[in-house]
Amino acid sequence: MTSARPRRGPGMTEVARAAGVSQKTVSRVVNGEPHVGPEVRERVLRVVRDLGYRPNTAARALLLGRYRRIGVVAPGSALHGPASLLLGLEQAVRRAGYACALATAPAGRGVTAAVESLLEQGVDGVVLAEPIHDGRPLRLPGHLPVVSLGAPVATAGGRGVVVPSGGVAAARTATAHLLSLGHRTVRHVPGPQHWFSARERLRGWREALAAAGATEPPLPAEGDWTPASGYAAGRELARLPDVTAVFAAGDDMAIGVLRAFAEAGRTVPQDVSVVGCDDVPAAAHLSPPLTTLRQDLAAVAGHAVAVLTAVVEGRPLPPEPLGPAVELRVRGSTAPPSLTH
Known part of the structure; x- marks a missing residue:
C-alpha cells in the first residue's frame, strides 16, 4: 500500500488565475513592490488570504537576492528589559513584512557564532539587541547590514549602524x-x-x-x-x-x-x-x-528595525525620533532631603 503524497499548497499560478492577474503582478504584490494599483493589490491579497498561499522563501531569495528575514542576536535573558525589547523587535520585524530569526549569545559570549548561525538560516540583516561585550572583537561579514542598539559595531564593509537605546x-x-x-x-x-x-x-x-x-x-x-x-x-x-x-x-x-x-x-x-x-x-x-x-522599548525596537530594513532595501534612513523614549514615573520612593542632612 502506497502512502498518500502530501497535498501541495496553492502556487502563484493559482493565485494569479483566481485574481485575474498575471503571475508577475502577484509577485509584485507579495514582495511589496510598487507599480500596482490599490484595487488590484487588495484583490490579490484577498485571494492570497483565501487560498492560504505561502511564498516559496528559497525561490524568492534566489530571485531577489533577499530572504525577507531579519536576524536578532539577544542575550537570552529573562530580565524584564531585554525580554520586553526582544518582544518589541519581533513585532516590529513582522510589521515590516519580514520573518524573525533569533540567536542567543548568553553573557556576550559567541556573538560572532550567533551571527554566523543566522547567516546559515538566511537573513538579510541583523539587530544586535542589548549588546554585551566579552572583551573579544566582533568579526562580522562586511556585506551584512547590522544595527546595534547603543553599542558601536564594526564590519569590514562599514555597514554597521548604531541606534541610540535611550x-x-x-x-x-x-x-x-x-x-x-x-x-x-x-x-x-x-x-x-x-x-x-x-x-x-x-x-x-x-x-x-x-x-x-x-x-x-x-x-x-x-x-x-x-x-x-x-x-x-x-x-x-x-x-x-x-x-x-x-x-x-x-x-x-x-x-x-x-x-x-x-x-x-x-x-x-x-x-x-x-x-x-x-x-x-x-x-x-x-x-x-x-x-x-x-x-518605550517598543519605539526603540521599531526605529531599529526601520533603520535596518532601510539599509537592506537601499532606502534613505528614517529620521531619528523627535525625543528620547523615556518617561519618569514619580512614585513614593523620592522626596526632598530631610533637614537633618
Whole structure:
C-alpha cells in the first residue's frame, strides 16, 4: 500500500488565475513592490488570504537576492528589559513584512557564532539587541547590514549602524530628578559594565552630575541586575550617613537597595530617596512604590528595525525620533532631603 503524497499548497499560478492577474503582478504584490494599483493589490491579497498561499522563501531569495528575514542576536535573558525589547523587535520585524530569526549569545559570549548561525538560516540583516561585550572583537561579514542598539559595531564593509537605546537619557533624567528635589549629589548603583546598557546609565549619571556642578561620589561594587547585588551595594551605602539619594541602574537592584536601607533603619524617602530604571511590573506595588524610568522599548525596537530594513532595501534612513523614549514615573520612593542632612 502506497502512502498518500502530501497535498501541495496553492502556487502563484493559482493565485494569479483566481485574481485575474498575471503571475508577475502577484509577485509584485507579495514582495511589496510598487507599480500596482490599490484595487488590484487588495484583490490579490484577498485571494492570497483565501487560498492560504505561502511564498516559496528559497525561490524568492534566489530571485531577489533577499530572504525577507531579519536576524536578532539577544542575550537570552529573562530580565524584564531585554525580554520586553526582544518582544518589541519581533513585532516590529513582522510589521515590516519580514520573518524573525533569533540567536542567543548568553553573557556576550559567541556573538560572532550567533551571527554566523543566522547567516546559515538566511537573513538579510541583523539587530544586535542589548549588546554585551566579552572583551573579544566582533568579526562580522562586511556585506551584512547590522544595527546595534547603543553599542558601536564594526564590519569590514562599514555597514554597521548604531541606534541610540535611550539608556543615557534615562540615567540623566533619573539623576536630574533627584538633584531637582534638593539632594546635593546622587549615589549610583551600577549594573554589570560588560552590558552596554549599564555603561550608558553610568555615563548618563555622570553627565547629569557634571551638568549640575554636583560632586561625583565613589561607586559601590557593580551589580549584576539582581536584587541580591543591589542589596549588597545598599548595605555598603547604608553605612554612610551622608547618602541621601540613590539611582540604581535597574529596578531589581533598586529593590535590593530598599531592603538594605530598611534593615539599617534608614527610611525611604524620608532619609534616603531611591530611583530605579525599567519600570518592572512590581515597581508600582512596593512599599514605598518605586520611582523609576520607563523606556518605550517598543519605539526603540521599531526605529531599529526601520533603520535596518532601510539599509537592506537601499532606502534613505528614517529620521531619528523627535525625543528620547523615556518617561519618569514619580512614585513614593523620592522626596526632598530631610533637614537633618
